[in-house]
Amino acid sequence: MLRRSSLVLWALALALTALPYAISLTMEGSGFLTMSMAGTCPGFELHSDVSMALLPLYVVPEPLIALVGFGFWLLLVRKGRPRWGRAAGWLAAVGVTWPTLLELGFAAVDLVGNEGCRQTWAPFFRGAMSIMWTAGDALTLALILVAVRVRRTTPRGWIARTAGAVLAVLLLVGLQTGDSVVGKVTEAAEEKCRPWDLRQGTRPAGRTDRETAFVCVARRNSRLLPRRFRELPDAELVAFGRSLCRASVRADPKELERLRGETGVTVGIETTQALTLLCPEVDAREQAEEERQDAENDAFIATAKKRCASLPPHRPRIRPAVQGAASMWSDYGAVTAFEGEEPPEGAALDKAFGNDLVGAVKGELAILTADEAMHVCVTVEGYGTRPPVEREGWEKVVEIGYTSPEGELTHWAEAAADLPNPLVKGPGRYRVRVHMRGADAAMKDDGDARQRFLVMIFPGSSRRTEILR
Structure with a gap:
């Protein structure tokens, strides 16, 4: 028999399922963000996996599910099959409220776990909106179950009557306990934050230090996370950070792009540095990568030095007072002394563009290289008198004037220890003759340490620039 009370309960349930859609229409730019917060909580992990597997079901509107369920229930009851109608109602109730049922069920699994699990779950049930949606789903479920109930000839067991109440009480008590910790907010200016700075490169020890370091750095650096995440309570900020760690370790481009679109967070270099403070797995990966890059860079430098050392030494026509050779790194397309x-401020580099090879101002010398960042092989010779001009075998030869204020031209980038001071007469006026070859070879693949320079420096008062080749 069709009861009027059942129709009223169904009507209320249908209205409740439509209510969130009506509210969302009045909230400009609103949206619901699902964050996969990290943790070692089995229920939470299962909830994330199951939710992802059932993701297509999220697009089915709850009012449509409820309306279809109501239609089947009404048809079956009128056909005299109330038990089949009850089954249809139950399916509709589960179809409408399954996300909340999953959250409550898996949260109950973790409730007996450690404090961290309660902190991880608490954001799902905190705040007016979360409480309203959870309560609305619970009420919708209750309305439909009561509306489709079939009178029993035997009393229902006490376990079935009390299980739901016990579960609800446990969840509320557990989440309330966790919330007392979740609400804590560490300010970036606090004493505990002073040791932690990305620029210092200090690595924290232990879980507590890691969490404190990440919270401090995240709150202090406005470029790491959007403001809404930086202002989260400590435990929620740490949980979100761990979710970023997992995404960083997986390094799936599609996942990272989706994360950027949903949260506005780009897991770039600076964000990854902050995550190394929080997550040992990210820290270990970055240390391994740093060691790999260091080894690769050492091999790169060693190859350049070997390549320069294998070149035949320059045999000058007169004996220089000093002579030295080294591989040097070119910054911004030049080597400088x-x-x-x-x-210096780079005035010599500006002058070098006038003859496309070498420029000088008082106390500064700059030599242009073929590429902006590369090793070049440099031989420096200092003479007491003017040496003969050598053109053969060189692509360019340019001679300019140079004034020495101190008589110590030794700051040749990182090669200072390998090159002598060529100013054999001390402070005063000199001529600098630069020879170059290998520019084309330097621009090809594996062109590092393929360009060679010979720099002859000797006393001379002329300020003229001479293009000798």
């Missing part, structure tokens, strides 16, 4: 303690 200067006198004094402070690096």
